Amino acid sequence: MTTTPPRPLRTQGTTIVDGFGEEIRLRGVCVGGWLNMENFITGYSANESLMRRHVRDAIGEERYERFFDRLLSVFFAEDDARFLGEAGLNSVRIPVNYRHLESDAKPFEIREEGFRHLDRAIEECGRHGVYTMIDLHALPGYQNHDWHADNPTHVASFWDHPHFQDRVVNIWEAIATRYRDNPWVGGYNLINEPADESRRVVGPFYERLVAAIRAIDPDHIVFLDGNTYATQFDVFPDEPAENAVYTLHDYVSAGLGRGGPYPGTTMDGVWFDKAKVEEKFLARSEYARRTGTPIFVGEFSPIYTGDPELDVQRRQILDDQLEIYRRYNAGWASWMYKDLGRQGLVSVRPDSAYGRRFGDFLAKKDRLGADHWGSTGEGVREVTQPVQDLIAREFPDFDPYPWGRFDYVRRLLLNILVAQPLSLEYADLFRGLDDSELDALADSFAFANCTVRETLLEQMKEG
Numbered sequence: 001m002t003t004t005p006p007r008p009l010r011t012q013g014t015t016i017v018d019g020f021g022e023e024i025r026l027r028g029v030c031v032g033g034w035l036n037m038e039n040f041i042t043g044y045s046a047n048e049s050l051m052r053r054h055v056r057d058a059i060g061e062e063r064y065e066r067f068f069d070r071l072l073s074v075f076f077a078e079d080d081a082r083f084l085g086e087a088g089l090n091s092v093r094i095p096v097n098y099r100h101l102e103s104d105a106k107p108f109e110i111r112e113e114g115f116r117h118l119d120r121a122i123e124e125c126g127r128h129g130v131y132t133m134i135d136l137h138a139l140p141g142y143q144n145h146d147w148h149a150d151n152p153t154h155v156a157s158f159w160d161h162p163h164f165q166d167r168v169v170n171i172w173e174a175i176a177t178r179y180r181d182n183p184w185v186g187g188y189n190l191i192n193e194p195a196d197e198s199r200r201v202v203g204p205f206y207e208r209l210v211a212a213i214r215a216i217d218p219d220h221i222v223f224l225d226g227n228t229y230a231t232q233f234d235v236f237p238d239e240p241a242e243n244a245v246y247t248l249h250d251y252v253s254a255g256l257g258r259g260g261p262y263p264g265t266t267m268d269g270v271w272f273d274k275a276k277v278e279e280k281f282l283a284r285s286e287y288a289r290r291t292g293t294p295i296f297v298g299e300f301s302p303i304y305t306g307d308p309e310l311d312v313q314r315r316q317i318l319d320d321q322l323e324i325y326r327r328y329n330a331g332w333a334s335w336m337y338k339d340l341g342r343q344g345l346v347s348v349r350p351d352s353a354y355g356r357r358f359g360d361f362l363a364k365k366d367r368l369g370a371d372h373w374g375s376t377g378e379g380v381r382e383v384t385q386p387v388q389d390l391i392a393r394e395f396p397d398f399d400p401y402p403w404g405r406f407d408y409v410r411r412l413l414l415n416i417l418v419a420q421p422l423s424l425e426y427a428d429l430f431r432g433l434d435d436s437e438l439d440a441l442a443d444s445f446a447f448a449n450c451t452v453r454e455t456l457l458e459q460m461k462e463g
Contacts, residue, residue, distance in 0.1 A: 026331035028091035034234030054427035079447035085128030113179035131186030180217035187221035203235035233287035255302025268345035295330035356443035377410040
């Protein structure tokens, strides 16, 4: 039986210590695709709220509620917490969409029922000695430009509207009130991957948000992602906040959709080897090292392709990253725990009810390049390349925030224009299914019905 610690985790100089005063290096996973759903994780197209609306329209409110409640119940459950604890991992980062805790129709009114699955996960993880980090991954108004902020547009409006900011303060006050006495909550990750192009709002808003939380809960660690998707830290003051961790995300370009051989040159013409990987890590962790605060990598990991030769190289990227993190005593949370086989430690089987029902749809989505994550961003090249060429030719100096012209065009062309009508096709595949068939789709994501990527598990155990 795991002993409950007498107090929460806290920072102590460059380290984190547990409730018994022992140093702990957080090593774990992000449970993406669960309380904040993402298209490449569970197979739909576009953003979560759009997908949910289409599925509700397709099968009706009652059966919609049945399917999604069952999916959330089985996606992360006791078996998952037990597996992680037995693997020697000591933490999970749980991305949460604000829509679980508040409705746009009733701003500032906290939805009590929205805590149900989060409460359960914290309790189940604690029983197996695993700390839980609560990560507000999607904010009202959208704190960044992408699908994982549940953003149906390409505009991060959160930074322009005090109304959205006030709502997030209210949400975090509710979270802090609920969990301030729970030592198995490892900390609060306040904003996932903020992207404030002005660079003027994010720093002062963090100060306001930390103060509001501290007025309620002075004990739990606050995890603060850097600006521009947790890669830039010049928005923070020279003096760090008390009991705070400044979180970096550390994806290696060579391990993503436009990656190439490793070591080698990516499709974007950038050379990557272990020295380059370490150089990027040192740049992103500079603030933490300079201020003497703990280093924590909130997301990282390559994407696997199914090509045995290329996946050997992807595993080498992960080995190199984990060795670097050990050397610098950096904690980490791998992106991610469970998906359809692209990146997860645990994967839904292709021969499951879900895999059989949505297999052809997934193939079409991949062919069209509708998912940003893992895609080359080209899709149907005879269509996309002329548009890329046009923008490059007519606007040679166009370099939009955050990732430049190529990424901007593919987001609009593939991840919005193509992905949003494609989400209707996803919803249509739910039509005509009886309750038992809907249950079988959801149950495909239960741990007992999934497979473990054993090579990844062994690497993480050594990490």
